[in-house]
Amino acid sequence: MHIPDGYLSPSTCAVLYAGAAAGWYVALRRLKRVLLTRVIPLISVFAAFSFVVMMFNLPLPGGTTGHALGVTIAAIVLGPSGAILALSIALAIQALFFGDGGISTLGANCFNMAIVGSLVAYGAYRLMSARAAVGDRRRIIAAGIAGYVAVNAAALCAAMEFGIQPMLFHDASGTPLYAPYRLGVAIPAMMIGHLTFAGMAEAVISAGIVAYLQVADPALLSRSLTLSYTSLVGAAKLRPVASSTRRLWIAVAMLMLLTPLGILAAGTAWGEWSPAELARGASSRAAAVRSLRPEAPSGMQRLSHLWTAPFPAYAPAFVRSRGFGYLLSAMFGVGLLLCLSLAAQRVLERQRRRRAAA
Amino acid sequence: MFELREVFFDYDGVPALQGLSLDIAKGERVALLGANGSGKSTLLRLLDGLYPAAKGAVLFEGAPLTAEHLQDDSFTLPFRRRVALVFQNPDVQLFNPTVWDEVAFAPLQLRWPKEQVVARVDETLRLMGISALRERPPYRLSGGEKKRVALASVLVLDPEVLLLDEPTATLDPRSQSQVIDLIQEWKGSSRTVITATHQLEIVEDIADRIIVMEEGRVAADGATGQILGDRELLLRANLVHAHRHSHGDVTHSHPHVHSHGKHEH
Amino acid sequence: MSGRFLESTAMGFARAITRAMESERIARQRGLLQRLDPRVRVVGLLSLILAATLTRKIGVVAALFGVAVLLAILSRVSLLLLLRRVWLVVLAFTGVIALPAIFITPGTVMARTGALQVTEQGLRTATLLVLRVETAVSLCSLLVLCTPWAMVLQSLRALRLPREAVAMLAMTYRYVFLLVETASQMFESRRSRRVGILPGAEQRRMAARTAGVLLSKTVETSNEVYLAMQSRGFRGEVETLSSLHMTMWDYIGLLLFLLAGAFAAWIGR
Numbered sequence: 001m002h003i004p005d006g007y008l009s010p011s012t013c014a015v016l017y018a019g020a021a022a023g024w025y026v027a028l029r030r031l032k033r034v035l036l037t038r039v040i041p042l043i044s045v046f047a048a049f050s051f052v053v054m055m056f057n058l059p060l061p062g063g064t065t066g067h068a069l070g071v072t073i074a075a076i077v078l079g080p081s082g083a084i085l086a087l088s089i090a091l092a093i094q095a096l097f098f099g100d101g102g103i104s105t106l107g108a109n110c111f112n113m114a115i116v117g118s119l120v121a122y123g124a125y126r127l128m129s130a131r132a133a134v135g136d137r138r139r140i141i142a143a144g145i146a147g148y149v150a151v152n153a154a155a156l157c158a159a160m161e162f163g164i165q166p167m168l169f170h171d172a173s174g175t176p177l178y179a180p181y182r183l184g185v186a187i188p189a190m191m192i193g194h195l196t197f198a199g200m201a202e203a204v205i206s207a208g209i210v211a212y213l214q215v216a217d218p219a220l221l222s223r224s225l226t227l228s229y230t231s232l233v234g235a236a237k238l239r240p241v242a243s244s245t246r247r248l249w250i251a252v253a254m255l256m257l258l259t260p261l262g263i264l265a266a267g268t269a270w271g272e273w274s275p276a277e278l279a280r281g282a283s284s285r286a287a288a289v290r291s292l293r294p295e296a297p298s299g300m301q302r303l304s305h306l307w308t309a310p311f312p313a314y315a316p317a318f319v320r321s322r323g324f325g326y327l328l329s330a331m332f333g334v335g336l337l338l339c340l341s342l343a344a345q346r347v348l349e350r351q352r353r354r355r356a357a358a
Numbered sequence: 359m360f361e362l363r364e365v366f367f368d369y370d371g372v373p374a375l376q377g378l379s380l381d382i383a384k385g386e387r388v389a390l391l392g393a394n395g396s397g398k399s400t401l402l403r404l405l406d407g408l409y410p411a412a413k414g415a416v417l418f419e420g421a422p423l424t425a426e427h428l429q430d431d432s433f434t435l436p437f438r439r440r441v442a443l444v445f446q447n448p449d450v451q452l453f454n455p456t457v458w459d460e461v462a463f464a465p466l467q468l469r470w471p472k473e474q475v476v477a478r479v480d481e482t483l484r485l486m487g488i489s490a491l492r493e494r495p496p497y498r499l500s501g502g503e504k505k506r507v508a509l510a511s512v513l514v515l516d517p518e519v520l521l522l523d524e525p526t527a528t529l530d531p532r533s534q535s536q537v538i539d540l541i542q543e544w545k546g547s548s549r550t551v552i553t554a555t556h557q558l559e560i561v562e563d564i565a566d567r568i569i570v571m572e573e574g575r576v577a578a579d580g581a582t583g584q585i586l587g588d589r590e591l592l593l594r595a596n597l598v599h600a601h602r603h604s605h606g607d608v609t610h611s612h613p614h615v616h617s618h619g620k621h622e623h
Numbered sequence: 624m625s626g627r628f629l630e631s632t633a634m635g636f637a638r639a640i641t642r643a644m645e646s647e648r649i650a651r652q653r654g655l656l657q658r659l660d661p662r663v664r665v666v667g668l669l670s671l672i673l674a675a676t677l678t679r680k681i682g683v684v685a686a687l688f689g690v691a692v693l694l695a696i697l698s699r700v701s702l703l704l705l706l707r708r709v710w711l712v713v714l715a716f717t718g719v720i721a722l723p724a725i726f727i728t729p730g731t732v733m734a735r736t737g738a739l740q741v742t743e744q745g746l747r748t749a750t751l752l753v754l755r756v757e758t759a760v761s762l763c764s765l766l767v768l769c770t771p772w773a774m775v776l777q778s779l780r781a782l783r784l785p786r787e788a789v790a791m792l793a794m795t796y797r798y799v800f801l802l803v804e805t806a807s808q809m810f811e812s813r814r815s816r817r818v819g820i821l822p823g824a825e826q827r828r829m830a831a832r833t834a835g836v837l838l839s840k841t842v843e844t845s846n847e848v849y850l851a852m853q854s855r856g857f858r859g860e861v862e863t864l865s866s867l868h869m870t871m872w873d874y875i876g877l878l879l880f881l882l883a884g885a886f887a888a889w890i891g892r
Contacts, residue, residue, distance in 0.1 A: 004717065005759030006752060010676050028787075038849060040787060041453070044794030045802075045845035051795070052802045053834055055639070057631040059826045065631070073838065089788075089795050096775065097767055097796065098642065099709065099760055103669065104676050166748075173730065173744055177679050178755075180724035180748040208831020209838060217839045219370070408850045431858070438856040445854075449801055450847035455773035455793050466864055467856035475864060495647075495772070497800040512855065 001069075001151075001158050001190075001198065002094065003109055005102030007179045008161060009169045016161065017107030023115035024088065027081035043082055047089035050074055054090070058201045066201030069113055069154070072147035073209045075122040077220050083122065087114035112157040121150035121206075134218045144207030151202040152194050159183075159190035359384045359519065359550055360405055365414035367400055367574075374400040376574035377414070382552065384518075389565035389582070390554040393596035397574040398554035399446065402521045405552065406443040407434075435468055442512035446523040448504035451511065452496035457488065460496060460511050468515070482514040486540065502533025509540060520544070522553040526560055538563050558597060561586065570595050632830075633810045636803045643800070645704070649768045654698030656769040660873040661778040667880030668766045674884040675758045678891025681747065684754045687887055691761040698769050709764050710757060717756045721749035772796060781867055798844065802837055809833050 008016075031039050053070035060066050070090075074083035088110040094100040101109045128142035163183030166176035181189065213220050360382040367375040374397050382388055390398045403409045404416050407423045416423045418437065428434050442464075445451045454460040461482055465475045483489045488506055491499065496507060505525065512520070525541065526534040541551065541564055553564050561568060561582060568585040570578040572595050578585060585591065650657065656664055675687045695705055730744030767775065773793075780789045813829065 004713075004756050005672060005763065006676060006717075006755030010673065013676070040790060041794060041848040041852060042842070042845040044791045045798045045841050045848065047791065047795040048798035048802050049838060049841040051799050052806055052837065055632060055635045055803075056830055056834065057635065058830050059823045061823060073834075077838070077842075085791070089791050092792060093795055093799065096763075097646075097772070098639070099764055099767075102759060103672060103763055104759070171679050173747075175730070175744040175751070176724070176728065176748040177751060180721065180728055180745075180752060185727070204827050205831060205834055208827060209835045212832050212835030213838070216835060217842075220838070220842060403850065406854050408853060434858070435856065438854070443851075443854045445847065445851050447847065450844055451851040453794050453797055453848050453852065455776055455797065456771075459773065462864060463852075464855035467858070472864060493771070493773075495797070497797060497804075515855075 001109075001113060001155055001194070002091070002101030003105040003112075003158060003161070005104050007102075007165070008105050008108055009165060009178050010104065012161060012165065012168070012178075013104045013107055016105075016111045020088070020107040020110040020115060023084055023111070027084040030081040031085070039082060043078070043086045043089065046074060046078060046082070047086040047093070050087055050090040051093060053205065054094070056205065058204055060197060060200050060204065064197060066197035068147070068201040068205040069117060069151055069198075070202075070205070071113060071117040071154075072121040072125065072143060072150055072202060072206035075118045075146075075150075076125055076143060076206070076210065080118050080122040083118035084114050087118060108158070108161055112154040112161075116157050117150045117154040120153040121146045124149050134221050135214050139214065139221065140207045140211045143210040144203040147202035147206035148199040151199045152191065155190050155194035155198065156187070159187045162186040162190065359386075359419060361415075361417040361420075362404075363415045363417075365404065365411045365416060367397075367404060367409060367412050374574055375404070375411075378571075378575055379414075380569065380576060380579075382550065384550055385548045386567055387551045387565045388553070388567045388569060389561045390552065390569050390571055391556065391558070391561065391585070391595070391597060392554075392571035392577075393556060396571040396595075398571055399523050400574075401571070402443060402523050402552065402554055405519075406441055406521055407437060408443075438464075439468055439515050440517055441519040441521065442515060442517035443521040444508050444512055444523060444525060446527065448496075448501075448508040451508045452499075452504060455495060456492065457494050457496060457499075457507050458483070458492040460507055461514050464511060464515050478514055482510050486510040486513070500533075502529055502536065505529060505533065505537055506540065509537070513544060518548070519550040519552070522551065522555075524555055524557075525553060526555070526557060534560070556597060558586065558592070570597075633807060633814075636807050639803060640800070642708075646768050647771060649698075649700055650771045650774075652699045654700070654769065656694060656698040656765060658872070659876045660867060660869050661770050661774040662781050662867060663869070663873045663877045663880070664766055664770055665775070665778045665782065667877060667884075668762045670881055670884035671887075672759045672762050674887040674891075675755055675762070677888045680891040681751050681754060683887050683891030684751065684758055688754060688758040688761065690883065691758055691765065694765055695761070698765065700765060700768055704768075705761060705764065709760050713757050713760050714753065717753050721752045724749045724752070777867060794848070798841075801844070802841065805840060806833060806837055809836065 031043075050070035053068055053073075056068060057065050058068060069087075071083060071087050074086050078086060091101060091109050091114060092106060095103055095106050095109070124146035125142050128145060129136070129139045132138040132142070160183065162179040162181060163186035165179040166182050169177040171177060179186065210221065360380070362378055362380040365375050365378045366373070378397070378401065390401060392398050400409070404411060404423070405418075407418075407428050410423070410425045410428075418441070421427065421433065428437075452460055454463055458479060462475055462479045465478060470478070480489075483492055486506055486509065488503070488510060491503060491507065496504065499507065509525075520541075522541070525537055529537065538560060541553075551564065555561065565582055568578075568580060568582050569576055570585060570591060577595055578588070578591050659667070671687060671690065675684055678684055678687070692702070695702060725741055725745040726739050728742050728745035728748055730742035732740050733743050733746065734741045770778075776789055776793050779792070780786065810833070
């Protein structure tokens with residue numbers, strides 16, 4: 001899932017660098033207020049750990065092998081901010097030193113694996129292991145499922161980034177300039193590998209490590225390390241930090257959700273997902289791909305009117321381009337993801353407070 | 359220089375120091391002797407202001423080493439320059455990309471002027487005989503080289519107090535004697551050296567006074583010759599073990615000291 | 624031997640360490656890139672990578688690939704090493720990914736056999752992708768092969784990357800080697816104790832256990848490192864010292880790199 005240089009256009013890279021930078025900024029701010037001094041060595045050594053875990057060639061049920069990402073265990077032990085930074089650093093070292101993943105695509109890789117991966121893994125693990133004791137079996141299962149979901153969420157992001165390339169960037173003759181496959185090919189191609197091997201590898205290693213830690217080092221599971229260092233500074237100081245970054249996250253999520261809805265131009269902006277396109281597109285493509293393409297669902301027909309309705313005629317031309325629509329739909333997806341994880345966090349917090357009060 | 363009064367310390371409830379009291383004067387060469395888990399390393403970390411005492415007081419020249427006090431740069435910066443700790447595991451102490459960066463780390467943190475940092479680092483590398491390693495990354499060094507770089511990385515500050523945690527453990531005999539030579543050479547006039555070790559054979563070379571530690575308390579405190587002569591005490595503190603063997607048909611046991619190279623009975 | 628997991632992972636570790644040592648050796652040779660200020664190398668090669676991603680023409684990407692080969696020769700980087708470490712690896716990976724594009728990209732049909740058709744657009748997009756990736760990865764490899772890691776870090780700092788980020792990159796790289804060493808030792812001891820191939824489930828348990836031990840060690844090491852940093856006066860701000868200075872030749876080199884990058888991007892627009 002490490003995207004090399006050359007697969008994504010410079011503008012896609014720039015957008016994803018910006019997205020990653022926002023994640024880094026929020027993560028750093030959360031940690032800085034806390035105690036950046038304390039976490040620099042923690043995150044560095046943990047990044048080294050993720051790096052080494054990525055090198056493990058895991059045997060999977062069925063006789064194949066796969067590589068894990070290590071993002072889930074990072075999110076469980078460090079918490080989301082620490083995991084975002086540790087994974088990003090590990091990815092940067094891989095790109096710079098071992099040529100695994102590109103430099104121009106580092107932003108994209110960090111966005112997919114470090115940011116989306118950490119947030120999904122953390123959210124899923126916390127939701128499923130809520131109120132489970134440190135030694136509870138449920139934690140092992142939660143870690144496995146969280147790993148599986150997180151890797152697949154990251155792979156889906158990567159697949160979407162690949163898939164929008166040929167629509168956005170092609171020359172006059174229609175030759176795709178970067179990754180050549182449309183969403184309809186890119187998504188299944190990416191997901192088959194990740195729904196099976198990579199997702200399973202991450203599930204196996206995450207669940208296995210949690211099971212090991214329950215016996216050998218349960219303190220590491222009781223609360224995230226970056227948070228336990230904050231308790232040294234005092235809970236009173238932490239409270240406002242959490243809520244201010246929460247507000248920032250909400251703003252980012254809302255922005256991402258609203259932008260596509262607000263300024264989306266013609267129905268075709270949804271490109272391949274628009275009913276007309278789904279029906280028409282298949283004929284021009286090779287038989288191999290055709291089978292992957294579903295018939296246009298009628299519900300979508302209605303929805304597309306909903307989306308086209310509010311668009312002003314004065315929207316600039318580029319807004320109407322199909323590629324832009326893909327970008328917006330990707331943003332929409334991410335926004336949705338953020339909202340979900342925020343909601344999850346909210347629920348968890350309420351539970352925690354109730355428990356603390358009891 | 360250091361005064362400790364009834365000091366307690368624990369790691370998440372596991373006691374490490376239990377009511378330890380101690381005075382160390384300027385210029386003393388002290389060895390902290392004790393088996394694993396007797397609290398030697400913990401004591402060094404308290405003396406270096408890295409852990410605050412849970413109960414009791416640790417004073418450096420009359421100033422208490424408390425968390426609040428160590429937050430204050432006007433106290434901490436001079437304290438860090440004057441007191442230096444060499445960790446047992448050189449891998450945790452060597453975290454910089456090259457040997458040169460490693461030795462320059464402390465002076466840069468203490469905001470020395472640039473020219474002074476460069477001059478002082480080069481001089482230290484030369485004095486320690488590691489100039490040839492300057493561009494090497496620490497992970498590619500041998501155990502003995504790592505130890506020397508770790509020593510250089512604190513001696514660059516020319517500290518008044520040197521705290522050493524098992525400086526020769528895991529080293530081969532040659533590197534071991536090199537390290538001991540370095541410590542002795544550096545000693546000079548009025549400096550204080552406090553060494554935690556369980557290796558009896560190096561104690562005579564590096565200490566005039568021995569403090570024997572047992573379960574987080576001082577079990578004995580005296581001149582080097584006097585303590586090393588007290589086999590009963592060493593046996594009790596788990597520093598030597600009774601050795602059982604037979605001469606002809608007489609079986610007897612006596613304390614036994616393990617040392618590299620020689621085997622004394 | 625006790626199963627694929629140990630063998631293949633241990634081989635991966637060995638490869639990583641060999642790689643690092645190879646790089647250190649090449650970085651000390653006196654070639655063209657090695658003579659330039661590391662900041663010039665970073666900025667220069669990055670601008671060429673950017674040009675290679677910006678351009679839309681196969682010919683321009685090919686020319687940039689030629690530049691990479693020329694730089695490799697002038698910097699005494701063995702082409703055989705690049706072939707083994709970069710070109711074949713990329714071809715195997717990206718080649719496989721690009722192959723179906725030849726057949727399924729819609730466009731002018733050039734040849735047809737049964738259900739398969741080759742389009743001009745498909746052929747061009749596959750070539751472009753493979754060539755682009757080869758060029759970018761070659762340029763990036765040249766940077767790390769010709770520059771000691773400590774210097775890469777120094778230049779990143781000089782290029783205004785936040786200190787904390789550079790400090791974390793430095794420490795991570797350093798502790799990768801410590802952890803790889805630890806993991807290798809654990810593997811060795813397991814390997815010597817076991818005979819025969821372990822069942823998959825047992826291998827997985829072992830992998831998780833190794834990772835778990837490594838994790839405990841990670842946390843413990845980071846705690847100790849923090850104390851060691853504090854002991855030497857660390858208070859949260861990483862102070863660094865740059866010994867870099869640019870000569871006239873460095874400026875000329877930088878100018879040439881930037882001009883070449885800009886020219887390629889303009890021609891290939």
